[in-house]
Amino acid sequence: MKVIIDPDSGFCFGVIKAVETAEQTLKSGEQLYGLGEMVHNEAELERLENLGLKTISIEQFSELKGATVLLRAHGEPPSTYRKALENSIRLIDATCPIVKRLQEEIKKVWQREKDQGVQLIIFGKASHAEAIGLNGQIDNKGIIIENLDDLRLVDPQRPAHLFSQTTMDAVKFEKIALKLQEMYSETSQDLIIHKSFCRQVSNRTKSIQEFAASVDVLFFAAGRNSSNGKVLFQTAKNINERTFFISGIQDIDFQKVGIDWGKIETIGISGATSTPPWLMHEIAQFIENTFGLT
Numbered sequence: 001m002k003v004i005i006d007p008d009s010g011f012c013f014g015v016i017k018a019v020e021t022a023e024q025t026l027k028s029g030e031q032l033y034g035l036g037e038m039v040h041n042e043a044e045l046e047r048l049e050n051l052g053l054k055t056i057s058i059e060q061f062s063e064l065k066g067a068t069v070l071l072r073a074h075g076e077p078p079s080t081y082r083k084a085l086e087n088s089i090r091l092i093d094a095t096c097p098i099v100k101r102l103q104e105e106i107k108k109v110w111q112r113e114k115d116q117g118v119q120l121i122i123f124g125k126a127s128h129a130e131a132i133g134l135n136g137q138i139d140n141k142g143i144i145i146e147n148l149d150d151l152r153l154v155d156p157q158r159p160a161h162l163f164s165q166t167t168m169d170a171v172k173f174e175k176i177a178l179k180l181q182e183m184y185s186e187t188s189q190d191l192i193i194h195k196s197f198c199r200q201v202s203n204r205t206k207s208i209q210e211f212a213a214s215v216d217v218l219f220f221a222a223g224r225n226s227s228n229g230k231v232l233f234q235t236a237k238n239i240n241e242r243t244f245f246i247s248g249i250q251d252i253d254f255q256k257v258g259i260d261w262g263k264i265e266t267i268g269i270s271g272a273t274s275t276p277p278w279l280m281h282e283i284a285q286f287i288e289n290t291f292g293l294t
């Protein structure tokens, strides 16, 4: 039996930058607050908290004065920056450059076209920090849609732009874009599609499909709140039925999954863009120790 870690899995560069920024700042010994989960991975968050990072909610942030606060890769709405100014908070901004660019683009479109009754549609999760940050750029007037049904909120008699939260599934985005094009083909209004999902995520769809197909069993490690984790896990599961979602070694129960391990030749380990490489190595080590492979 062999244990293989998916070479294309683990932190994307936006998360690497945010985590490195947190580690660097914490080295100075200064109290550092993180607004929201720095990374949607419980194990990595715990590691950062052990280094001194204190995760706070937006409500706790509003009460702070004169502190140092790190903004995560997902980005924030303008109201967060205004509040920081009001309360003399020093912000360390680790917003991913890809998210930053998208925020600027959506804001530009809104300022240019809001007086023409434009609708800005964001394919994303309404409660996700990135979607909140994007919507904040456009006075919270975006139409956030999570599925095809939500397209009933769009009026095809008015012009529209479609954007995507960067971590959404590219295939679902295409389906939504197609449906919108159908709706708009019956009107003379403009519809502009912006393929704003992140390539760091969409490129992983193909690579995880290949990886899932190449192993007998796959343990997919991600935080329960990772939206990208849910998408990639499902993608892998569609290819390889013996794919299991875990957040760490505590979730691995070799008996429970009903597999004849004696017949298994390869066990794969993969993860989301928020899964730390050290966690995947820990899982590999645990499996190797369990089966006496080391």
Ligand code: SF4
Pocket (backbone or CB within 6 Å): 012, 013, 014, 015, 073, 074, 096, 097, 098, 099, 166, 167, 198, 199, 200, 201, 273
């Ligand atoms: S998934 Fe893409 S956009 Fe999101 S933080 Fe990572 S690199 Fe940036």
